[in-house]
Amino acid sequence: MMLAPLMLLAACEPQVPVAEDFIPDYKGVETQLLDGDLVQFNVAMTKALSNQDVSDYAECAAAQYTLIRGYGFARHVRTNVTEEGGIWRADAVYTISPSLPKGLKTIDAEVTAFQCAERGIPTV
Template identity: 85%
Template sequence: MASDFIPEYKGVNTSLLEGDLVQFNVAMTNALSTQDVEDYAECAAAQYTLIRGYGFARHVRTNVAQQGGIWRGDAVYTISPSLPRGIKTIDAEVVAANCAERGIPTV
């Protein structure tokens, strides 16, 4: 069925861990792969970064698991006003706009 492949986003829980370190727990159904879950977490991180008045984030890690048809992601990002060091950085404004175009909800 075609509806089996339409992602259903079940929500985001955000926790400030320490300083600029933020955890995003996301849940969804009908993900095609772990990448869909990772994208959802990245979209949440981008919007959260903007809400906090920052422009950039750096991906630290994402763990993805599936159980009973529900995919869950546990992602951690650092947020900062300037481009952080590292290779897995995101420009929050660009990523949030891309998420909106793709129909992926944010925080």
């Protein structure tokens, strides 16, 4: 008889986090060419720890897309991040170009795609 109350009490205890709770689950990327070299990336994921995780996912998608299009560089224009019901989403816009564009937030697509692969972040 004493076992039942103990089981109920144990059920109320918070669960101890396990490693899987911290491994991001990448839900996919949608790309949309807006105008010539201007591209929008919509990404979704769960288990992000911060806005930066979702922004990184969008940047990785932008890097690979840039390479697929035969270009070498991209410049970040903007990223909007939201979280609802445990699903994190980013809407990011980049320009892509064959040469290093002007601006502060530029990426070398080949280097960035390589770093994304090393970090286990999927691309397009």
